[in-house]
Amino acid sequence: MTLIKICGLSTPDTLSAALAAGASHVGFVFFPPSPRNVGFDVANGLAQAVPNGRAKVGVFVDPDDALIDAAMAAARLNVIQLHKTAPERIAAIRARTGRETWGAVAVKTRADLDGARALSGAADRVLYDAKTPPGAALPGGMGLRFDWGLLDGFRHPLPWALSGGLDAGNVAEAIRVTRAPLVDVSSGVESAPGVKDAARILAFCTAVRGA
Ligand SMILES: O=C(O)c1ccccc1NCC(=O)[C@H](O)[C@H](O)COP(=O)(O)O
Numbered sequence: 001m002t003l004i005k006i007c008g009l010s011t012p013d014t015l016s017a018a019l020a021a022g023a024s025h026v027g028f029v030f031f032p033p034s035p036r037n038v039g040f041d042v043a044n045g046l047a048q049a050v051p052n053g054r055a056k057v058g059v060f061v062d063p064d065d066a067l068i069d070a071a072m073a074a075a076r077l078n079v080i081q082l083h084k085t086a087p088e089r090i091a092a093i094r095a096r097t098g099r100e101t102w103g104a105v106a107v108k109t110r111a112d113l114d115g116a117r118a119l120s121g122a123a124d125r126v127l128y129d130a131k132t133p134p135g136a137a138l139p140g141g142m143g144l145r146f147d148w149g150l151l152d153g154f155r156h157p158l159p160w161a162l163s164g165g166l167d168a169g170n171v172a173e174a175i176r177v178t179r180a181p182l183v184d185v186s187s188g189v190e191s192a193p194g195v196k197d198a199a200r201i202l203a204f205c206t207a208v209r210g211a
Pocket residue numbers: 007008027029031034035036059060061083129138139140141142143144145163164165166184185186187188
């Protein structure tokens with residue numbers, strides 16, 4: 001069964017839609033430039049609606065310890081997802097927090113997969129995400145995809161997840177091509193940047209189950 005992370009949730013209704021549709025992981029973004037950024041109070045309220053057995057994932061961009069601690073306290077995070085964070089720092093965060101920790105690897109070319117090897121021993125899971133353009137406001141959540149064929153034959157050093165430009169129309173093909181054990185979506189289940197859409201969330205989860 002393919003696991004599903006719906007990322008960038010910020011309202012009770014769309015969180016509820018993700019849980020009802022069968023998401024195994026729900027993501028809360030702690031990065032103020034993002035249209036999906038949640039404050040600690042909002043994150044706290046959302047987290048209370050997540051039952052045991054579903055993972056609450058905090059998404060961060062090279063965070064300091066204070067931000068991680070505040071977010072963990074507010075949202076009782078199960079997983080820490082780190083973008084643009086050096087492997088040594090990822091390892092330190094993992095050791096300090098004791099939380100399951102994911103390292104995002106931005107992929108455009110096969111050489112970018114070296115970043116996954118560097119996470120061996122530092123993270124619990126690699127999240128392959130599409131590389132965003134130089135100077136982009138966000139390192140993820142931009143609806144961009146990479147060539148899934150780059151993963152063909154690659155020996156994954158850790159458990160892994162696929163993200164970047166997935167939606168209800170392409171996720172079954174993505175799973176068929178890559179055999180991803182976990183898929184992660186944000187823009188593909190939105191009606192506008194940062195605005196999650198319950199119908200699209202349901203369609204995405206239904207497509208994953210049908211894959
Ligand atoms: O989604 C964001 O706004 C975001 C901001 C800063 C760092 C990471 C962010 N998203 C990370 C994710 O896990 C997204 O789900 C992933 O990048 C896929 O996004 P999309 O291509 O929009 O489905």
